[in-house]
Amino acid sequence: xxxxxxxxxxxHKDLRVHRDFRPGHGxxxxxxxxxxxxxxxxQNEYPLFFIKNRDSGNFEPIALFGFTEHENLxxxxxxxxxxxxxxxxxxxxxxxxxxxxxxxxxxxxxxxxHIDLDHPSVSESEGFPLFLPHxxxxxxxxxxxxxxxxxxxxxxxxQPLSQTLVGMELIESISVNIEFKDGSNQVLKGLYTIDEAxxxxxxxxxxxxxxxxxxxQHIYMMLASQPNLEKLIERKNRAVLAEAS
Amino acid sequence: xxxxxRNIAESEGADPVRILNEINGHPEPVVFRGLCxxxxxxxxxxxxxxxxEQYLVSHYAGAPVTAFFKEPGPEDRIFYNQDxxxxxxxxxxxxLDEVLAQIRQASGQSSPPTVxxxxxxxxxxxxxxxxxxxxxTHDFSATVxxxxxxxxxxxxxxxxxxxIACVCAGTRRFMLFPPEQLANxxxxxxxVTPAGQQISVVDPDDxxxxxxxxxxxxxxxxxxxxxxxxxxxxxxxxxxxQVNALSEFNILINxxxxxxxxxxxxxxxxxxxxxxxxxNLPQRQRNAWRAMLDHYVFDPPHxxxxxxxxxxxxxxxxxxxTSARQWRMLLRNKLNR
Numbered sequence: 020x021x022x023x024x025x026x027x028x029x030x031h032k033d034l035r036v037h038r039d040f041r042p043g044h045g046x047x048x049x050x051x052x053x054x055x056x057x058x059x060x061x062q063n064e065y066p067l068f069f070i071k072n073r074d075s076g077n078f079e080p081i082a083l084f085g086f087t088e089h090e091n092l093x094x095x096x097x098x099x100x101x102x103x104x105x106x107x108x109x110x111x112x113x114x115x116x117x118x119x120x121x122x123x124x125x126x127x128x129x130x131x132x133h134i135d136l137d138h139p140s141v142s143e144s145e146g147f148p149l150f151l152p153h154x155x156x157x158x159x160x161x162x163x164x165x166x167x168x169x170x171x172x173x174x175x176x177x178q179p180l181s182q183t184l185v186g187m188e189l190i191e192s193i194s195v196n197i198e199f200k201d202g203s204n205q206v207l208k209g210l211y212t213i214d215e216a217x218x219x220x221x222x223x224x225x226x227x228x229x230x231x232x233x234x235x236q237h238i239y240m241m242l243a244s245q246p247n248l249e250k251l252i253e254r255k256n257r258a259v260l261a262e263a264s
Numbered sequence: 265x266x267x268x269x270r271n272i273a274e275s276e277g278a279d280p281v282r283i284l285n286e287i288n289g290h291p292e293p294v295v296f297r298g299l300c301x302x303x304x305x306x307x308x309x310x311x312x313x314x315x316x317e318q319y320l321v322s323h324y325a326g327a328p329v330t331a332f333f334k335e336p337g338p339e340d341r342i343f344y345n346q347d348x349x350x351x352x353x354x355x356x357x358x359x360l361d362e363v364l365a366q367i368r369q370a371s372g373q374s375s376p377p378t379v380x381x382x383x384x385x386x387x388x389x390x391x392x393x394x395x396x397x398x399x400x401t402h403d404f405s406a407t408v409x410x411x412x413x414x415x416x417x418x419x420x421x422x423x424x425x426x427x428i429a430c431v432c433a434g435t436r437r438f439m440l441f442p443p444e445q446l447a448n449x450x451x452x453x454x455x456v457t458p459a460g461q462q463i464s465v466v467d468p469d470d471x472x473x474x475x476x477x478x479x480x481x482x483x484x485x486x487x488x489x490x491x492x493x494x495x496x497x498x499x500x501x502x503x504x505x506q507v508n509a510l511s512e513f514n515i516l517i518n519x520x521x522x523x524x525x526x527x528x529x530x531x532x533x534x535x536x537x538x539x540x541x542x543x544n545l546p547q548r549q550r551n552a553w554r555a556m557l558d559h560y561v562f563d564p565p566h567x568x569x570x571x572x573x574x575x576x577x578x579x580x581x582x583x584x585x586t587s588a589r590q591w592r593m594l595l596r597n598k599l600n601r
Contacts, residue, residue: 124385125384
């Protein structure tokens with residue numbers, strides 16, 4: 020359940036947000052949307068893929084955390100076992116909303132901070148305060164606001180990136196059949212990655228065009244993340260063996 | 265109807281090209297008859313609603329606009345609700361052609377709603393008509409706005425910027441009060457306002473002088489004028505103005521400008537800051553601050569800073585581009601607590 024509302028420093032003056040990375044605290048997801056600007060720090064932590072957005076048709080980059088819908092193998096003993104969190108995880112329980120305001124005689128959708136009041140990390144007792152004693156923004160909220168702005172900007176990069184990669188036929192669907200040590204297996208579906216053969220066949224002009232847009236780096240970051248899939252399988256194997264013993 | 269106060273001074277033969285420069289800094293309101301009577305929008309509107317609508321719609325590219333809609337009721341002003349906790353109209357995002365269609369629809373009704381698209385930037389709403397339907401604003405920091413609606417009454421309020429408003433369609437009545445009349449205008453709350461400034465709660469067309477006795481003084485100092493299409497009015501910064509659009513269809517285009525550097529912020533922010541940080545101090549502390557503000561801000565003696573070497577007077581001598589940057593950041597950080 021979600022209960023999104025405009026964050027304000029009167030109604031929500033006593034709210035705090037805790038970072039308890041345990042199952043049932045709002046982080047039980049097996050993937051998160053990520054943005055091109057994050058790829059350099061995320062490529063060393065998570066296997067990165069694309070998924071297809073059915074509404075927009077865009078291929079959107081994601082970080083994979085697990086193999087079934089609510090499986091997050093990075094949650095360990097109340098910690099998130101990685102150095103960097105994707106912005107869309109870190110922003111929780113906050114999100115961007117839009118408010119129509121007239122700015123200089125022009126109706127303008129202005130991004131404003133919303134909060135999911137039903138998110139398990141929200142309480143009046145635990146964690147970082149959202150507001151200072153007299154209503155100012157806490158350091159934590161300032162940092163989150165900056166992250167929300169980065170996400171807002173990041174959204175605008177997805178479509179051009181997707182269209183370019185699709186236009187150059189650089190995206191391929193992958194199907195991975197994974198066998199775990201307890202004998203169970205799982206077929207990963209709906210994931211897409213960079214078509215390495217097509218990439219290798221690109222001529223100088225095409226590579227130059229990708230480089231000029233900064234996309235060549237994105238492409239190699241996505242590819243460089245692939246060994247993390249093995250590590251994620253290892254996490255799962257440790258979990259299933261621990262459960263079996 | 266007989267009115268206290270006097271007619272606003274009128275000026276003949278003003279040059280529309282130079283008028284902003286010439287009137288800039290003038291302390292009193294002035295009416296300019298026929299200043300913009302050759303604008304295409306004025307000519308089109310002279311041909312009736314259909315012609316005006318066609319002119320506007322043919323130049324409209326679909327930019328979203330904000331409009332007010334007020335149900336017919338005993339209070340016909342754009343105003344607060346019963347207990348002043350909110351407003352008596354709703355505001356929504358729509359299209360210009362929709363607004364015009366609603367005005368057309370309302371025109372046939374015996375007690376029509378108020379439909380009002382106010383203060384939309386011409387650059388945003390109808391950029392193509394600006395050159396032919398506005399006054400040159402030269403090097404001033406300026407904004408040109410368009411107002412379209414049926415009959416309406418907007419309670420007295422002030423604007424921070426100087427203003428020349430040109431009536432393009434319909435008859436408009438302006439009733440102006442000098443800035444220092446504020447105590448006699450019985451101004452409403454600042455927390456909820458129709459457009460950002462407090463409004464007078466007295467109905468100038470039917471003032472209840474038993475409830476609002478000081479309003480008689482305001483009326484004695486009032487100046488008013490009725491403008492026809494093509495006429496323009498200069499409303500100096502901070503003058504309170506009640507504006508009644510009297511016809512079934514009204515268009516106004518106004519020019520707001522200020523003759524102050526870009527780095528200066530909104531003076532109204534200072535009022536809020538003072539209410540926040542000074543209003544509830546003990547009287548003797550308020551007196552001390554009054555003396556301080558008079559001395560440095562409102563009425564500085566010519567030699568107030570003479571004893572400080574000129575290069576070291578800093579913000580006390582008034583902000584400049586650089587000190588505004590420094591003090592803005594400092595203030596911003598201090599506010600966040």
